[in-house]
Amino acid sequence: MRKQKLITQLTGFILFGMLAGCATSAKDTRDPMENWNRGVQTFNDNLDDYVMKPVAKGYQWVTPSFVDRGVTNFFSNIDDVGVTINDLLQFKLSQTGMDGARFIVNTVAGIGGFIDVAEMIDLPKHNEDFDQTLGVWGVPTGPYLVLPFFGPSSPRGVGGLIGDAAMNPISYIDSGIITGSLFALNATDLRADNLGTEKVAAEAAVDRYEFFKNSYFQRRNYLVYDGNVPEDEEELELDEDYLSPVSPY
Template sequence: MQNNKLITRIAGFLGMILLVSCATSNKDRQDPWEGWNRGAQTFNDNLDDYIMKPVAEGYQFVMPSFADRGVSNFFSNINDIGVILNDLLQLKFAQGGKDGARFLVNTVAGIAGFIDVADMIDLPKHNEDFDQTLGVWGVPTGPYLVLPFFGPSTPRGVGGMIGDSAMNPITYVGFFSSGAASTGLFGVNTVDLRADNLTTEKIATEAALDRYEFFKNAYLQQREYLVHDGNIPFDEEYEEFHFEDDSSEKGKMGPVRPY
């Protein structure tokens, strides 16, 4: 519950900042809060350089590869609960059935998910989250936003993050034990994810002429790709973030694509 309270407070604080920024910004509609975003990214980069990256490198050094993979599989299996719920919310019932079978197989035969047995029998991992669900139901993404500690996002992404937290069983571990247990599990998951992305982040940083622009474009393109399940309309441009009222189908609530 401590994690839910933290996310809610951050979301509320950021919401006030965004309302003020929205009234004063005349910048690119895709990135009107660039000043805030660059400052937040610098903060996150420094936090990563001095804390997260050294911890992740130490974790990767002491963890045997099979154990590292097992921990990643365990948290991926827990994440599949949220994937299943978002499948159903997006009316993807066939995929939801497959993801449900994947969760059951890995939980039982894969020893609580430490072994990805489902992948061995052609039940692949799907990537569905509440941000995608909101997009499918017509909620506009809004402009790019970098969150302290959490990284690249959008206003819709903040709502998605809160929804994903509500769907994650780890959030409720505190009901049955101390809050430290829930915080510890989230911490291990964060370190494990950072360790898994050490090589990717290094390559991206070396390839980017402007690190900020690189990660912004990569994030926005990935979210658009995921919401549309890879079927991105050719006539849809990035400037269509639907900030004004729109009487077209894009502005109505419902499971339509594009959103």
């Protein structure tokens, strides 16, 4: 039921955004719903300023560094389940074995993933998600779309979110309270670990909205092509810091 509700809500956001975007005359062909997207980004920015950022700062202040690292490792280990599945769906068989081994090693020897033992034995962390898998299969990104709470995305990105949720073991815990608490802790931990990243956008961007839009498309192309982006797909040159996986929200 939770998955059906999530799909319904996301679909509603997209449809509403499309209706709002129909009334605009877009300058960027990738962004036909600019009015809607700018409004949602403002909402997300306010949510971050008044809720997420203060909570993240409080979490960082009260949490010992070794506990913070352990929480980050725990959620990274859970993420490796989806990474391994996406490896397989993209026919990256060698990487599938490595990421599967990484999950087993950290779960068993790393006390449920709180210690990144795999890193100690040279099993690197990879970044694969269902949006990348759809891109590898040839599904186009589609127009830019800013989602409430989730931030920069696209129609393919929405499909990726749904696929990633289906691959996340936390989604199958038979308790809405526990599931919600774990997702909230993950979001807080991620925001706390990246409190300094907003300075990059503030210092580099004349237009914060355009900065995040261009960064989003650049990063997704970079990930789909494993860093080997064809020249005709390149849209702008960005520093590697701007290709960070962290959402601005």
